[in-house]
Amino acid sequence: MSDFWFAILLATLAGMSTSLGALISLLVRRPGGLFMSLALGFSAGVMILVSFVELLPQGIDGIGFAYAHLTFFGGVLAMYAIDVMVPHSFGAEEQEGLHAHNHRLLRTGLFVALGLAIHNFPEGMATFVSALAKPSLGTALAVAIAIHNIPEGIAVAAPVYAATGSHLKAFVWSTISGLAEPIGAFLAAAVLLPILNGKVLAIVLALVGGIMVYIALDELLPASREYGREHDSILGALGGMLVMAASLYLLKAS
Numbered sequence: 001m002s003d004f005w006f007a008i009l010l011a012t013l014a015g016m017s018t019s020l021g022a023l024i025s026l027l028v029r030r031p032g033g034l035f036m037s038l039a040l041g042f043s044a045g046v047m048i049l050v051s052f053v054e055l056l057p058q059g060i061d062g063i064g065f066a067y068a069h070l071t072f073f074g075g076v077l078a079m080y081a082i083d084v085m086v087p088h089s090f091g092a093e094e095q096e097g098l099h100a101h102n103h104r105l106l107r108t109g110l111f112v113a114l115g116l117a118i119h120n121f122p123e124g125m126a127t128f129v130s131a132l133a134k135p136s137l138g139t140a141l142a143v144a145i146a147i148h149n150i151p152e153g154i155a156v157a158a159p160v161y162a163a164t165g166s167h168l169k170a171f172v173w174s175t176i177s178g179l180a181e182p183i184g185a186f187l188a189a190a191v192l193l194p195i196l197n198g199k200v201l202a203i204v205l206a207l208v209g210g211i212m213v214y215i216a217l218d219e220l221l222p223a224s225r226e227y228g229r230e231h232d233s234i235l236g237a238l239g240g241m242l243v244m245a246a247s248l249y250l251l252k253a254s
Contacts, residue, residue: 004193007131008185010142011124015181017146018120021153022174026167037228039147041236042243044220046144047212049241053248054137055130055209062202071203075210079122083218117180120149123215124184126208129192133201140244141212148220149178 059068123145131138153174161170192200224233 003132003135004189006135007128007138008182008189010131010138011127011185012182014127014142014145014149015120015124015178016175017149018153018156018178019171019175021150022157022171024150024154026157026161026170033227034229034232036151037224037232038236038239040151040220040224040227041233042240043144043147044216044224044233045237045240045242046140046147046244047216047220047240048237049244050137050140050144051209051212051216053245054134055205055212058133059202059206059209062198063206068202068206071206072210072213075207076214077210078207079211079214079218082122117177120152120178120180121184121187122211124181125188126211127181128185128188129201129204129208132196133205136247140247141208144212144240145181148215151223152177 056068056072059071062068063071127138127142127145130141156174156177157170160173161167164170192204221233221237224236228236
């Protein structure tokens with residue numbers, strides 16, 4: 001398999017984990033709070049460590065310290081702007097209001113699906129570019145993104161199913177929200193591949209680092225705290241950092 005199609009596959013699998021979230025919502029109804037807290041914290045830890053140990057340093061090597069950090073914070077600001085323009089929520093409290101009217105639940109589910117699709121779009125681009133730069137790095141990001149896409153799938157499927165009583169509609173809308181990631185990957189390929197060189201790759205990796213840190217700090221850790229007890233989220237994050245650090249060490253040592 002070529003590097004191109006491997007990167008597309010990773011972005012697709014990461015995006016389609018929203019479908020897994022839908023299945024969990026429909027079959028299990030709701031996973032335990034401790035599991036969700038640790039899983040979301042773990043994902044945040046992976047993203048934070050990868051951003052500061054791999055993505056930003058590669059940006060610094062390619063375009064220098066100052067420009068790499070400007071690009072990094074540009075990624076943070078870009079995700080902040082998306083959040084302001086398209087607010088979304090997939091925390092624990094979103095799933096506790098299922099006693100509301102059916103039409104309101106359906107509208108909630110569809111709006112969450114739209115908001116998550118827009119947020120997932122840059123994640124698909126990030127996974128694609130990271131996998132092109134280094135397959136192991138792309139795989140790590142894809143796994144972290146997949147973990148945090150599972151509760152997103154739950155957040156879409158739960159209100160849609162409660163409103164319509166249709167497993168199929170709940171599953172389809174959750175899947176649609178995840179399709180933004182492979183679409184983002186294909187767009188990144190169309191825009192970047194014709195101009196891709198060392199400097200462009202360094203810029204994109206620094207930008208991706210900012211995006212990942214924003215997602216971890218603004219979305220994953222707060223959601224993790226909502227699901228678990230006081231220190232569960234930080235334990236999950238430290239676990240993610242430890243596993244990611246160990247895997248990077250093994251890769252560099254081999």
